[in-house]
Amino acid sequence: MNKVQNNKAWWLILPMFALVAFSAIIPLMTVVNYSVQDIFDQNTAYFVGVEWYQEVLRNERLHDSLLRQFIFSFSILAIEIPLGILVALMMPKTAGWKTSLTLILLALPLLIPWNVVGTIWQVFARGDIGLFGWAMNALGFEYNYTANAIDAWLTVVLMDVWHWTPLVALLCYSGLRAIPDAYYQAAKIDRASRWAVFRYIQFPRLKAVLIIAVLLRFMDSFMIYTEPFVLTGGGPGNATTFLSQTLTQMAIGQFDLGPAAAFSLIYFLIVLLVSWLFFTSLSLTDKDQLKQGSASS
Amino acid sequence: MASIELRNLSHSYDGLTNAIESLNHLWPQGGAYALLGPSGCGKSTLLNIISGLVSPSEGQVLFEDNVVNGDSPQQRNIAQVFQFPVVYDAMTVRENLAFPLKNMKLDKHHIQQKVMEIAELLDLQSSLDKKAKSLTADEKQKISMGRGLVREDVSAILFDEPLTVIDPHLKWKLRRKLKEIHEKLNVTMIYVTHDQLEAATFADEIAVMYQGKIVQFGTPQSLFEQPNHTFVGYFIGSPGMNFVQVNKNQNEVVANDLAFNLSTTQKNALAASDTSNIKLGIRPEFIKLANQATANSYPVDILSVESFGAFKIVEVRFADETWFVRVGEFDQFDATPHYMTFEPTRLKLYLDDYLAGEETDFE
Numbered sequence: 145m146n147k148v149q150n151n152k153a154w155w156l157i158l159p160m161f162a163l164v165a166f167s168a169i170i171p172l173m174t175v176v177n178y179s180v181q182d183i184f185d186q187n188t189a190y191f192v193g194v195e196w197y198q199e200v201l202r203n204e205r206l207h208d209s210l211l212r213q214f215i216f217s218f219s220i221l222a223i224e225i226p227l228g229i230l231v232a233l234m235m236p237k238t239a240g241w242k243t244s245l246t247l248i249l250l251a252l253p254l255l256i257p258w259n260v261v262g263t264i265w266q267v268f269a270r271g272d273i274g275l276f277g278w279a280m281n282a283l284g285f286e287y288n289y290t291a292n293a294i295d296a297w298l299t300v301v302l303m304d305v306w307h308w309t310p311l312v313a314l315l316c317y318s319g320l321r322a323i324p325d326a327y328y329q330a331a332k333i334d335r336a337s338r339w340a341v342f343r344y345i346q347f348p349r350l351k352a353v354l355i356i357a358v359l360l361r362f363m364d365s366f367m368i369y370t371e372p373f374v375l376t377g378g379g380p381g382n383a384t385t386f387l388s389q390t391l392t393q394m395a396i397g398q399f400d401l402g403p404a405a406a407f408s409l410i411y412f413l414i415v416l417l418v419s420w421l422f423f424t425s426l427s428l429t430d431k432d433q434l435k436q437g438s439a440s441s
Numbered sequence: 442m443a444s445i446e447l448r449n450l451s452h453s454y455d456g457l458t459n460a461i462e463s464l465n466h467l468w469p470q471g472g473a474y475a476l477l478g479p480s481g482c483g484k485s486t487l488l489n490i491i492s493g494l495v496s497p498s499e500g501q502v503l504f505e506d507n508v509v510n511g512d513s514p515q516q517r518n519i520a521q522v523f524q525f526p527v528v529y530d531a532m533t534v535r536e537n538l539a540f541p542l543k544n545m546k547l548d549k550h551h552i553q554q555k556v557m558e559i560a561e562l563l564d565l566q567s568s569l570d571k572k573a574k575s576l577t578a579d580e581k582q583k584i585s586m587g588r589g590l591v592r593e594d595v596s597a598i599l600f601d602e603p604l605t606v607i608d609p610h611l612k613w614k615l616r617r618k619l620k621e622i623h624e625k626l627n628v629t630m631i632y633v634t635h636d637q638l639e640a641a642t643f644a645d646e647i648a649v650m651y652q653g654k655i656v657q658f659g660t661p662q663s664l665f666e667q668p669n670h671t672f673v674g675y676f677i678g679s680p681g682m683n684f685v686q687v688n689k690n691q692n693e694v695v696a697n698d699l700a701f702n703l704s705t706t707q708k709n710a711l712a713a714s715d716t717s718n719i720k721l722g723i724r725p726e727f728i729k730l731a732n733q734a735t736a737n738s739y740p741v742d743i744l745s746v747e748s749f750g751a752f753k754i755v756e757v758r759f760a761d762e763t764w765f766v767r768v769g770e771f772d773q774f775d776a777t778p779h780y781m782t783f784e785p786t787r788l789k790l791y792l793d794d795y796l797a798g799e800e801t802d803f804e
Binding site: 333334336 | 493519527530531532
């Protein structure tokens, strides 16, 4: 029997393709376009080839921002993921007003617009009228986020943890609720310790949501702009100037569209690469098991 | 190892209806028991109360005469196997089987030895180093059972319909295995099921549960011959016991103008009671059909005859009830009227659904 090849189905993905084109491919191509030209004004542009790429690879200012960006993303991941799991584990387990209340309280920071989050912390951390800043000083710490780089970092990280740990906690909570009661009962019968219950029942079943949580938090924090911009404006000095802020300054402040576009593309590739690394490394163990299973059965 | 006693046990999930109702029962040490009953009769609840996963609303649970109500499953030292496989996905089969022993902090060498023993018993040697996640449902259930069996010094092992997900041919094999293990370990085992065949092949004694109560506890034979409650008569046997609602008429009982002969003890029991819920019951296996009327025979109409290979089930109309009679495969029935006879001792009297007036008490 001849198998009839019918390629008409390809037309069906056309709407999706058009949508992705408008939302991602066309804007990205604009950036590609900028990155290979030297633009003076709307009518004057010269093709410069890979010159901007060569330049940004030697640009210290960009490298410093990129390094800060990595340090920031990894520190907030190192805090938010374990903390989110911990919060989810401590949440009430049965439906009721306590659960609803916890969920609402937890979701509140997620509902606040990003620039408002920045403003809240800007006031909150002030030494004169902010509760946090005042309390730190009253406890004897010399705390001033506008003058001291370490204090500024602490405040930015704290703000992000406050803003986004609830997301991780909510994801983990949903993952935990999906574990059937029978597992906990079996663990009780098997005399498993609290740690063993977490290690062998809860954690393996949280993996899927943790992959999502880590990816979301990495991508989001790696592109962070609004909150630190409002809170510290990147200061003191350049201490909390992250990559997207540096690029915005270059592109809009100094009208260096070419190098900004070139580095944006590198930025984009880094996000893609790191996300892919996270995803494959976290889901690799599962694939191994599947292979093992199918090979033996 | 322990005997398990339940005293005046009641349990309610919602505070309105009782899943378990004032239940008293003793499981002597070392027996293989089945807890048999229809879905929703409270079997699993009772099992979870015994193991300590659920604490009862009222009453006491005793292990070897010690009240254990406040004790956790761990303190009770109970092993339990659930209806659906519970395996620790992230571990290998070997680690799964060793898990309860590891939690008891036993010697590594000893654990290894026990795991091999159980793996051999359950035919799991070849998959010991596979991740438990990759296995089929019945292999997973074997692991669940293995974890229950691997501990030596348990008070009792409880099974909650453990063979639901298992292939029919494997079911039979595993049930034999469980029985072997029971003979070897001499540990109390309670096996919950809704399947009378499964109960009868596994257990020495069966407890039949109905509406939150254990209505009879006895050998498969006594459940068959002396059903203590109309539910046991109906539930055990295939088809179940035939019943007819009768009325008291001086010293005998009648249904549709037909009088039944009762034994002296039955008559005494009837006289002592003033209930109007009087039933007579007889097993389909104990009825004989004939073409001619004889002494103490009752006329019946034959409705249908169905052949099951080794025997036939005849559906008859009698006293406004539809009854079943089990006859030999080669018995022939034509359209002529038929008469039914039976041994008087096979006719059971039920007052308020409980057996009454028997010579020997099978309680």
